[in-house]
Amino acid sequence: SLATGPLQKTMLAWTAHHTLLTSSDLSTLMEIRESLADRLLAGLETRDLVRRLPRSEATEPKAPRYVLASGGLRLLAARDGVPPRRYVRYGVIAAPNGGKASRRLDTLMSQFEHTVGTNSFFVLLARNLRAQGGRFLRWLNASEATQPFTCHGRKHWLRPDGYAEVELGGAVRRLFLEWDRGTTRSPQHLIEKFQCYANYFAVQP
Numbered sequence: 001s002l003a004t005g006p007l008q009k010t011m012l013a014w015t016a017h018h019t020l021l022t023s024s025d026l027s028t029l030m031e032i033r034e035s036l037a038d039r040l041l042a043g044l045e046t047r048d049l050v051r052r053l054p055r056s057e058a059t060e061p062k063a064p065r066y067v068l069a070s071g072g073l074r075l076l077a078a079r080d081g082v083p084p085r086r087y088v089r090y091g092v093i094a095a096p097n098g099g100k101a102s103r104r105l106d107t108l109m110s111q112f113e114h115t116v117g118t119n120s121f122f123v124l125l126a127r128n129l130r131a132q133g134g135r136f137l138r139w140l141n142a143s144e145a146t147q148p149f150t151c152h153g154r155k156h157w158l159r160p161d162g163y164a165e166v167e168l169g170g171a172v173r174r175l176f177l178e179w180d181r182g183t184t185r186s187p188q189h190l191i192e193k194f195q196c197y198a199n200y201f202a203v204q205p
Contacts, residue, residue: 004043004049008040011040011050013076015044016068016093016094017144018141019067019068020066020115021065021123022063023041024063029139041066048072049068049069052064053065067094068093068094068095072095076093084097088104113181114179122139122162125164126139129166134167137166137172139163139164140164142161145163146159150203151200151202156199158176161178161179162177163177176197
C-alpha cells in the first residue's frame with residue numbers, strides 16, 4: 001500500500017469494481033492522459049495488484065483489459081479489515097479467490113461481450129457528459145446496484161446491469177442500465193424485468 005500513490009489507488013478501485021476496463025477506459029474515467037494510465041497500470045501489474053487479460057478473439061486485440069489480481073485483493077481486503085476470501089464472497093468486487101472458484105469473476109468472464117458492452121456504455125457516457133459540461137458522478141456495478149424493495153406487500157429485487165448518477169444542466173439524474181445483446185431466450189424474462197422496474201418506481205417517494 002505504501003508503494004502506491006493516490007492515482008494508482010484510484011485506478012485499483014476502478015479495476016476492482018469494474019472488471020475488463022482498458023487503459024483508454026481508465027484514462028476517460030479518471031480524466032488523465034492515456035500515456036499516464038499506461039504507466040500507472042504497468043506499476044500495478046509489477047506489484048501483482050492487477051493483471052491484463054489479452055484475448056485474441058476480442059474486437060480490440062491490441063487493447064488488453066484488466067482484472068484485479070491476488071495482490072490487489074489482499075490490499076483492498078486489508079484496507080477494509082476483511083479476510084480476502086470473505087471479501088470476494090460477500091463483497092461487490094470481482095477478483096480471484098486464492099485458487100478457488102470466484103463466481104462473480106467467472107460470470108463476468110464467461111459473459112465477456114456483455115461485460116465489455118456494459119463498460120463501454122458507461123465510459124462513453126462519462127466522455128460525452130464532460131464534452132457537454134456535465135459531470136459523471138457515480139457508477140455502480142451490477143452487484144452494487146442490486147437492491148431490495150417492497151411493493152404490494154411483497155419483496156422484490158431490482159437487478160440492473162449497472163447504475164449511474166450524472167449531472168447535466170445543473171440537474172442530477174439517476175439511470176439504470178439493462179444491456180441486452182438479443183440473446184434472451186424468453187420474452188417473458190424481459191416482461192418480468194420491466195415489470196420489476198415499474199413496481200420499483202411506483203413505490204419511490
